[in-house]
Amino acid sequence: MKKYVYILVLALVSAIGFAQQKKVTTAIDSTRKKIGAEFKLTLKTNVDTLSKVTFPAFKNFGALEVIQEYPTDTIAQGDRYELVKKYGLTQFDSGRYMVPRLPVIINGKPHFSDSIRVEVANVAVDTLKQKMYDIKDIVPVKDEIGDWWIYLLLLIAIGAGGYFLYHYLKKKQALKADEFAYKTPIEKATMLLQTLEKKELWQKGEVKTYYSELTDIARNYIEEAIHIPAMESTTSELIVALRAASVQKKMSLTPETVENLERVLRQADLVKFAKSKPLDFEITEDRNKIEKVIVTLDKAIPQEEEEIDDLAYKKALHEKMLRRQKRNRILATAGFVVLALVGVTAYFVITKGFTYVKDNVIGSQTKELLEGEWVYSEYGDPGVKLETPHVLKRQKSSDAVPKDAMAFLKDMTIFSYGSLAGKFYSMVSTMKFANETELDLNQSYEGVLQTLEMRGAKNIFMKPEEFSTQQGITGIRGYGTMMFLDPIAQKSYKVYCEILLFKQDGGLQQVMVAYEEGDAYGKDILSRIINSVELKKAAP
Structure with a gap:
């Protein structure tokens, strides 16, 4: 019974992961510099001549801004190449920062660099010795307002065109209706x-x-x-x-x-x-x-009495004409608006592509998450630090774990955002057992897969690999795809998922990120979250 509950607890707060081989070496010219100074980060990898290597191309490495990306140097070493990639990093706020583990894609497989902690120091300013200079001229900057105003103007123009068309038709039809209305x-x-x-x-x-x-x-x-x-x-x-x-x-x-x-x-x-x-x-x-x-x-003219029935018939005919005219006005206006929208959409699809129209006109949840303001927080105990598009919301552990299982836990926290049935999902959980327990990560990983199946996942293709963090914490990293059914749209879609699973002193730390496969924005979000993960060692 105890073993069953143990596996059930692991499954309900599931995590998946893969291990990493050290094929990328990392170096930095200095771990301490002044505000605004450039840190030179160097990534090296040694591959055969047929290998395809892609170095990271992010605007930010964690909290550090990439101000310069230097060309890749290739050094021939017999039948192998040593590839050297350098980056210029900086930060304009003093403090201690972490250069996260960065993915280097070798033959389609990610290999990660080491994380490095650096310090940005304040610049001491002596106002008595500092030379004074004139104020420099204003430097024009690139407008970052975006293209939203173009779409707004187009919508206003189409709406105005529809409004004037409706009233023009109304005025034109009114003359005909008035003529018809004369007795x-x-x-x-x-x-x-x-x-x-x-x-x-x-x-x-x-x-x-x-x-x-x-x-x-x-x-x-x-x-x-x-x-x-x-x-x-x-x-x-x-x-x-x-x-x-x-x-x-x-x-x-x-x-x-x-x-x-x-x-x-x-x-x-x-x-x-x-x-x-x-x-x-x-x-x-x-x-x-x-x-x-x-x-x-x-x-x-000799007057003849007009029969009441004729008058009633003519009045009914007039009212019918008014209704028909109103319907025609509405249809004509709606047709104009629809054709205008279709024409504008077709123009953008032809000139900028369907993905641009879908993401910028229709809207993309993951694009908004990626381009929004991110937060860096610590969750659970032992703490898991990471950067996310939104602050993860605490979930009730009692809703996820049966009362019988809770009796075996000393402490448990779950934080998440989104849903596996949605377009994006992220989750962090930590737990400690009431009694000393020797955890088996491989067994926990199998429990995770079983739980995913219980939650509706189909066609699960996940690959686990072992690895060790820079803090010396061993874990499992799983990555792969699965199918989920959207209960609202009643449509199946494929999800790409990565889950980190760690064990410390009889406790577990877990991180899970998933997005709809093929979503470039979801891929960037996952990479940024995973690269920012730092683990806090459990207290002895």
Whole structure:
């Protein structure tokens, strides 16, 4: 029973790891320098002539900034090469810092350098002896604001285009709807006359256009109210047809009314075809004559009662038209916005690639984590120090370990961020047993794999290797891939995972980092976290 509980505790706070062979030698020109001075870090490796070697290319080595990356020197040694890579490091705050273990990829396999502790000392300044200099000119710096403002302007432009398109269509459709809404030809003619005056065409010199619209209003009214083909008739034909209709329909028209209509129509013909230009007062009189003619004709037409059913039908038809117009406006605006977004997205995909669009426009969780503000903290006892994108949150040990198992533990802490079912996960745990226990890391590693399977992992391909840290703490490092099912999207995805497992005086220290395979940002995050790990030895 005791052995079962022991393995269960190890599995529930699982860790995985791999060992490292010393194929990379590390040297630094000095372990103590003043603020802003350059530390020269040297990495060396000896390989055969067919080996492919990739040295680290980070902007920061732990808390130290890489200010210079020197070219790689290649020294031939018979059938082997010695590759020498130098870096210039600096720090502008005094204190003690750790140059972390750095990965050198040899034939696709990572080999790590030694970590080195350095000290950055303050610069003593004697203001009595220090020479004084003029203030230097302002040095322009590169704008670090990023490209987000471009996307914002594009969204504003697309939104503004959609807004103006919607209101343009609304205004255009309103004219058609208003015309349809008139119950009688007289209402339509009266409204059109008012609209014509608001345009102020003849005041702007557009006399020909003004007369054309003025006479069209009169002709449309006569055609709709008296049923004469007025729009297709000449002036003479229209007057003859109007007189005939007045007799047939028993309309009481005075000769003055017909003469006023004929006078304005002929005046319009002169303006349109003979380029005549009436005086301002004549134009006003012609407009008044047309209005008076329309009113007189409407009164002279024998009135017929319009059935209620016809009015209700016309009203329902009008409301249906309004709904259709609104739907068309919305569809047209939405179509414009969608096409604009697709066009802009296609442009960026073609010019910058799909990954750029996905990470910068759609968004990437791991990119935001990598580029955000990192924290360096110590977790558990014995302490595990490491750098992470977020402070790891303490988890309840009682939620992870059964009560029976807790009885065998003196102390246990678990800190984590994210989830194995998400895009990124990091975890640190430490434990001490109540009674002296001889731990078997290989057995613990097997328990880890079993636990991962219990948590839904499939197709686990993990490789463990033994190694020793600079502090003399032995451990196991496992690395590899596995499949997980996203319970929300119901989609399986592959995870790359690395887990460190250490033992000290009957206790365990564990570090686990996982990300979706193929995520370049997740890879950089994992590398930065693992390279920053420092272990605190257990108290004797």
